[in-house]
Amino acid sequence: MATDKPSKPLKLVVTGGAGYIGSVCTARLLEAGHEVVVVDDLSTGHADAVPSGARFVEGDAAEVAGTLLAERFDGVLHFAAKSLVGESMQDPGTYWRGNVVTSLRLLDAMRAHGTPRLVFSSTAATYGEPEQTPIPETAPTRPTNTYGATKLAIDHAITSYARAHGLAAVSLRYFNVAGAHGELGERHATETHLIPLVLQVAAGRREQVQIYGDDYPTDDGTAIRDYIHVTDLADAHLLALEHAQPGHHRIYNLGNGAGFSVRQVIETCREVTGHPIPAVVAPRRAGDPAVLVAASDRAREELGWKPERADLRTMVSDAWEFHRGRHGAR
Ligand SMILES: NC(=O)c1ccc[n+]([C@@H]2O[C@H](COP(=O)([O-])OP(=O)(O)OC[C@H]3O[C@@H](n4cnc5c(N)ncnc54)[C@H](O)[C@@H]3O)[C@@H](O)[C@H]2O)c1
Ligand SMILES: O=c1ccn([C@@H]2O[C@H](COP(=O)(O)OP(=O)(O)O[C@H]3O[C@H](CO)[C@H](O)[C@H](O)[C@H]3O)[C@@H](O)[C@H]2O)c(=O)[nH]1
Numbered sequence: 001m002a003t004d005k006p007s008k009p010l011k012l013v014v015t016g017g018a019g020y021i022g023s024v025c026t027a028r029l030l031e032a033g034h035e036v037v038v039v040d041d042l043s044t045g046h047a048d049a050v051p052s053g054a055r056f057v058e059g060d061a062a063e064v065a066g067t068l069l070a071e072r073f074d075g076v077l078h079f080a081a082k083s084l085v086g087e088s089m090q091d092p093g094t095y096w097r098g099n100v101v102t103s104l105r106l107l108d109a110m111r112a113h114g115t116p117r118l119v120f121s122s123t124a125a126t127y128g129e130p131e132q133t134p135i136p137e138t139a140p141t142r143p144t145n146t147y148g149a150t151k152l153a154i155d156h157a158i159t160s161y162a163r164a165h166g167l168a169a170v171s172l173r174y175f176n177v178a179g180a181h182g183e184l185g186e187r188h189a190t191e192t193h194l195i196p197l198v199l200q201v202a203a204g205r206r207e208q209v210q211i212y213g214d215d216y217p218t219d220d221g222t223a224i225r226d227y228i229h230v231t232d233l234a235d236a237h238l239l240a241l242e243h244a245q246p247g248h249h250r251i252y253n254l255g256n257g258a259g260f261s262v263r264q265v266i267e268t269c270r271e272v273t274g275h276p277i278p279a280v281v282a283p284r285r286a287g288d289p290a291v292l293v294a295a296s297d298r299a300r301e302e303l304g305w306k307p308e309r310a311d312l313r314t315m316v317s318d319a320w321e322f323h324r325g326r327h328g329a330r
Pocket of ligand 1: 016102121
């Protein structure tokens with residue numbers, strides 16, 4: 001596969017590389033022969049999640065990159081962000097400062113030091129409530145939550161910087177990321193994501209899971225999401241690095257094109273774990289769209305991306321192995 005043999009090893013900064021997705025991408029980049037420096041403030045990440053083989057610098061993405069990029073890097077993969085929909089509705093200032101201001105400072109540092117490539121973690125939340133499903137990249141962007149609005153603002157800034165300053169940029173709009181990559185998985189002090197919360201019930205660390213709303217216009221009334229395996233997602237980053245073109249900002253949706261309701265996810269977790277997983281219906285969570293499913297044809301056609309772990313059961317099984325393993329008791 002193209003991701004195993006890069007045309008040439010690159011020297012890269014990974015912001016947020018101590019987090020869930022950034023740590024898995026760092027592992028894949030190292031496996032592919034690239035040199036990686038992780039910058040992370042450990043606000044939601046863990047130093048022990050940074051794969052050995054990467055250099056780790058603790059600190060703010062913009063602050064550290066400002067000096068670090070003087071060492072001449074081939075590119076930045078920018079994962080560092082605040083990324084919780086509910087929190088973004090309650091505390092918007094933290095999201096505008098933490099996401100938009102930080103990213104602008106990072107872009108300015110890249111420009112100042114002539115760093116040529118950027119791969120940015122954008123999100124399905126930029127689209128808001130879609131008019132059509134699955135969602136193509138050409139769909140209107142009308143985010144329903146502050147988190148999505150900040151990511152969209154950064155996407156716009158990247159487009160301008162690419163056009164004006166020749167940056168080779170790719171934004172990857174992830175849908176719902178799930179699963180684990182061996183010892184690297186989702187591990188947040190305050191967990192809000194559905195699959196890890198459900199698995200915490202199965203692991204006996206939580207009594208029940210709440211279903212946020214069963215009055216959505218879907219077959220079983222619960223919200224539908226498109227889940228993508230974190231390893232497949234990481235592979236797309238390697239391809240994005242290879243395909244980024246100077247002066248262009250390309251945007252790609254990353255999902256499997258299949259939607260699963262909250263109830264279906266819980267049911268799959270019951271099947272995988274053999275645990276009854278009690279679930280109770282609670283009010284909707286502010287800012288949540290009813291259905292988010294990706295059309296990822298552009299990534300398949302232009303990047304040659306091909307997800308190899310598209311089955312929800314595989315994602316839940318890998319996440320369950322992770323939760324039962326070394327990090328299960330945390
Ligand atoms: N998890 C998903 O389903 C999903 C979906 C779409 C997009 N994303 C995006 O992917 C990226 C990674 O998400 P994740 O799920 O791995 O989250 P995460 O919280 O596990 O990882 C984020 C990492 O960034 C670090 N960080 C945050 N702000 C920082 C700053 N200012 N300077 C330095 N480090 C900082 C955190 O300590 C953490 O290690 C985010 O940009 C998120 O918006 C995630
Ligand atoms: O205890 C819970 C947790 C979640 N949900 C529901 O499960 C679905 C998935 O929720 P998650 O919190 O797991 O994920 P989100 O869809 O809110 O958000 C994720 O995917 C988005 C894109 O789709 C963003 O990119 C964001 O970064 C990322 O957190 C939502 O309908 C949510 O309301 C519940 O019913 N109960």
